[in-house]
Amino acid sequence: MTVNKNFTVSEIDPRVYGSFLEHMGRAVYSGIYEPGHATADAKGFREDVKELVRELKVPLIRYPGGNFLSGYNWEDGVGKNRPKKLDLAWKTVETNEVGLHEFLSWAKEVNAEVNMAVNLGTRGVDEARNLVEYCNHPSGSYYSDMRRENGLEAPFKIKTWCLGNEMDGPWQIGMKTAEEYGRLAAETAKVMKLVDPDIELVVCGSSFVEMPTFAEWEATVLEHTYDHVDYLSLHSYYGNQKNNLPNYLAKSVGMDRFIKSVTAICDYIKAKKKSDKTMYLSFDEWNIWYHSLEVDKKNEPWQHAPPILEDIYNFEDALLLGCLMITLIKNSDRVKIACLAQLVNVIAPIMTEKGGEAWRQATFYPFKHAAHYGHGIVLRHNLDVPTYDCEEFNDVPFVESVAVHNDDEIVVFAVNRSEENMDFSVELQGFAPVEIIEFSEISGHDIKQINTKQACPIAPKPSDNAKINSDTLAATLKPLSWNMIRISL
Numbered sequence: 001m002t003v004n005k006n007f008t009v010s011e012i013d014p015r016v017y018g019s020f021l022e023h024m025g026r027a028v029y030s031g032i033y034e035p036g037h038a039t040a041d042a043k044g045f046r047e048d049v050k051e052l053v054r055e056l057k058v059p060l061i062r063y064p065g066g067n068f069l070s071g072y073n074w075e076d077g078v079g080k081n082r083p084k085k086l087d088l089a090w091k092t093v094e095t096n097e098v099g100l101h102e103f104l105s106w107a108k109e110v111n112a113e114v115n116m117a118v119n120l121g122t123r124g125v126d127e128a129r130n131l132v133e134y135c136n137h138p139s140g141s142y143y144s145d146m147r148r149e150n151g152l153e154a155p156f157k158i159k160t161w162c163l164g165n166e167m168d169g170p171w172q173i174g175m176k177t178a179e180e181y182g183r184l185a186a187e188t189a190k191v192m193k194l195v196d197p198d199i200e201l202v203v204c205g206s207s208f209v210e211m212p213t214f215a216e217w218e219a220t221v222l223e224h225t226y227d228h229v230d231y232l233s234l235h236s237y238y239g240n241q242k243n244n245l246p247n248y249l250a251k252s253v254g255m256d257r258f259i260k261s262v263t264a265i266c267d268y269i270k271a272k273k274k275s276d277k278t279m280y281l282s283f284d285e286w287n288i289w290y291h292s293l294e295v296d297k298k299n300e301p302w303q304h305a306p307p308i309l310e311d312i313y314n315f316e317d318a319l320l321l322g323c324l325m326i327t328l329i330k331n332s333d334r335v336k337i338a339c340l341a342q343l344v345n346v347i348a349p350i351m352t353e354k355g356g357e358a359w360r361q362a363t364f365y366p367f368k369h370a371a372h373y374g375h376g377i378v379l380r381h382n383l384d385v386p387t388y389d390c391e392e393f394n395d396v397p398f399v400e401s402v403a404v405h406n407d408d409e410i411v412v413f414a415v416n417r418s419e420e421n422m423d424f425s426v427e428l429q430g431f432a433p434v435e436i437i438e439f440s441e442i443s444g445h446d447i448k449q450i451n452t453k454q455a456c457p458i459a460p461k462p463s464d465n466a467k468i469n470s471d472t473l474a475a476t477l478k479p480l481s482w483n484m485i486r487i488s489l
Ligand code: AHR
Pocket: 022, 065, 066, 067, 068, 165, 166, 285, 341, 342
């Protein structure tokens, strides 16, 4: 790989290391919130989970959904009266014990901003503007004073807001056509920004790239909303249903194409409107999701917080997650927000046992490495590595990699997709590398190896298989490995 200090992609937006917490399954109840748990704080939130979320270092958390959002009334989660409601999205019972104030104060404790979503499934402009007034207006109006009466004098000042969730999906409560959604989103956006002009808005793109309306949906929605919103959303989940490892590890190539396609649609509308505004992307749901699909079909309806989407991740999932993370970083000129979906128990890097331990899944570490050290300027690179063809993709590089630098260090993230050792050199043109501060790798596991609450074998280990020769890093990447190499400048 060759990088040059003068050839950059973009400064990375830390919100790319965001996550997502939906009121579903055991994400909230017996995930982050479990009164009576040995580590519960005075409000019932688990300290052990807070600790792990802080360790992951997510700067932004999307909330409260997800499909749940489209039937949710935010008023049910504020004040003293907390009605029990049916959640039609996941066929469960929502007790509303945790609502806006509880979640926002928890988010503050884990050092995360909130990416708040407004329900555009069953509701519309009025609910959305009231929620912005409740959250962000200082005082002297009905909703801002209601917030103060509910115990919070200072406004929450939430900056980033989502205009609904997956509104193109037939499964969505209040699904809409692109025309219907585009008009509603434009008017909602306009009015929300009248209440608070400082907010930023994310409009819904397609639920996934295979949707029959993909591309047409984005174009129509942007035709209506381009001037009113700041980001277009992308969602995508990946899985190894066919148990085909080379193909599975290449799925980040599909993510890259998806990002490039959506960027092209944004720029088409930009050209059509003769606009000088660039539309940025919010990849606000991405992850691996397939292990739990069969189990979930057996769930009895109308339970409170049953286990749903509790994927247990293995070593190959950790490798793909690393490739996906690198892909997001490589596209940092357009992807400004990304949310690993989700955070706790539901397709999550953090798992909890009710009444017991909290533990780190195999996917925890590649994400943690990127969230901790993937900051500063992303470098363009020339990557000259052998490639392979697989079922869905051709010319897949055996190494997926990216380099990021700040004043103090260069950080190289790399996944070796091959089953051989890979001699990997990175020429750091224009830099004066001093020494390797850290080389952490995850390697040497059976690809189906998992972490459990009893044992977490999938964790980074230090490697000394790298050295600096003048301006070049020379490293050996182990077969099927995740690698993070930090070099001081
Ligand atoms: O993250 C799980 C679900 O996936 C979300 O509720 C929905 O938006 C998506 O389909």
